Amino acid sequence: MDFLSNLISGLSLGSIYALIALGYTMVYGIAKMLNFAHGDIIMVGAFAVIVCINTCGLPVWLAAVVSILCCIVLGVLIERIAYKPLRRSAPLTVLITAIGVSYLLQSVAQLVFGSEMHSFPKVISMPTIQIGELTIKGNALVTLVVSAVIMVVLTLFIGKTRMGKAMRAVSEDKDAAELMGINVNKTISVTFAIGSALAAVAGIFYGSTYGFIGPYTGSMPGIKAFVAAVFGGIGSIPGAMLGGLALGIIENLSKAYISTELSDAIVFGVLIIVLLFKPTGLLGKKIKEKV
Numbered sequence: 001m002d003f004l005s006n007l008i009s010g011l012s013l014g015s016i017y018a019l020i021a022l023g024y025t026m027v028y029g030i031a032k033m034l035n036f037a038h039g040d041i042i043m044v045g046a047f048a049v050i051v052c053i054n055t056c057g058l059p060v061w062l063a064a065v066v067s068i069l070c071c072i073v074l075g076v077l078i079e080r081i082a083y084k085p086l087r088r089s090a091p092l093t094v095l096i097t098a099i100g101v102s103y104l105l106q107s108v109a110q111l112v113f114g115s116e117m118h119s120f121p122k123v124i125s126m127p128t129i130q131i132g133e134l135t136i137k138g139n140a141l142v143t144l145v146v147s148a149v150i151m152v153v154l155t156l157f158i159g160k161t162r163m164g165k166a167m168r169a170v171s172e173d174k175d176a177a178e179l180m181g182i183n184v185n186k187t188i189s190v191t192f193a194i195g196s197a198l199a200a201v202a203g204i205f206y207g208s209t210y211g212f213i214g215p216y217t218g219s220m221p222g223i224k225a226f227v228a229a230v231f232g233g234i235g236s237i238p239g240a241m242l243g244g245l246a247l248g249i250i251e252n253l254s255k256a257y258i259s260t261e262l263s264d265a266i267v268f269g270v271l272i273i274v275l276l277f278k279p280t281g282l283l284g285k286k287i288k289e290k291v
Contacts, residue, residue: 005136006256007249012140014248015147016209019202020225021232021240022154023195029235030171030191033083033094037101038199039222043109045071045200046120046213053121060123068200075196076189084185087174102219109215117214120207143205150198151241158237163190171235224251227271233281242282 020042027035048070052063082101086094126138158164169177170187178184206221207213224247232243250270254263274282 002256006252008136008140010249010252011245012137012143012209012248013252014228014245015143016202016205016244017221017225017228017247018147018241018244019150019198019205020221021229021244022151022237023198023202024226024229025232025234025237025240026154026191026195026198028229030167031079031083031188032171034091034098034226035078035083035192035195036095036098036222036226037078037105038195039218039220039225040102040105040109041071041075041196041199041218042203042206042221043213043215043218044074044105045203046207046217047109047113047118048200049123049204049207050118050120050213053123060121064123064204067204068197071196071200071203072193075192075199079189079192084188102222106215106219113215115215117212120211120213122208123204124208139205139208143209146201146205147241147244150201151237154194155237163187167191224267227268230281231271231274233283236281236283239281239283246282 020039023038023041024035027033027038045067048067049063052058052066053060056063058066078101082097083094086097124139124142126142128138129136129141158167166177166182166187167190169180169182170184174184177187202221202225203213203218206217225244228243228247229240230243231247232239232241234240247267251263251267254266258266
């Protein structure tokens with residue numbers, strides 16, 4: 001029963017990683033940019049909920065909506081101000097800029113909220129389910145179900161809608177897509193908006209699960225979610241989901257049965273082993289480039 005409980009807790013943690021990884025994989029798959037500030041948008045979304053509920057007295061559902069809208073606006077602004085001018089620059093330039101944006105968000109949060117951890121309000125409150133000796137936290141199930149639904153909706157959105165087809169075209173060739181009448185700037189902005197909205201949802205679930213939020217809260221989950229996206233096959237939406245769940249299970253079982261201190265090392269070690277045998281990740285596809 002302990003194993004099942006740890007497995008379910010790992011799935012819950014993995015669902016949070018999956019939500020963040022979906023944002024990473026959307027941005028990279030379509031805009032071909034590694035937005036390392038993505039993890040800090042989680043922190044911004046969580047703090048937005050705290051301000052809305054504790055300071056403004058808004059109901060929980062409205063605080064969640066405001067948080068998502070704030071993150072969408074922030075994500076689009078970051079893309080327009082920091083990344084858009086660098087679209088034709090070297091990947092290293094974009095990467096350094098993303099790291100700079102990440103530190104900027106952390107520093108601003110520290111100035112506004114202080115460096116201490118803040119208690120996160122009880123946004124999601126689900127009763128615990130007892131099946132014999134097995135105890136399942138209601139919040140864990142909600143997180144898992146929401147992540148699965150979002151993955152399905154995103155997959156349908158990319159595959160069936162007009163904007164989704166535009167995203168796939170931009171992913172293949174920005175210049176050719178523009179010649180075909182696709183608004184590349186709008187498409188990339190929508191991509192960042194969706195990714196940032198997912199980060200806000202992840203921030204709400206993360207705060208509800210752990211109960212505390214600080215200026216640097218998004219750093220490690222952001223890095224792990226990037227690992228999950230690479231693990232599953234960056235650019236693949238089902239891959240991001242699978243990678244996030246796998247990462248959460250590995251981390252939680254490592255903490256339970258091996259060592260709390262070594263759990264992060266084990267997670268990154270498994271990633272290295274997988275990439276040695278399958279460099280494109282679990283569901284990633286090898287792309288042939290014409291010379």
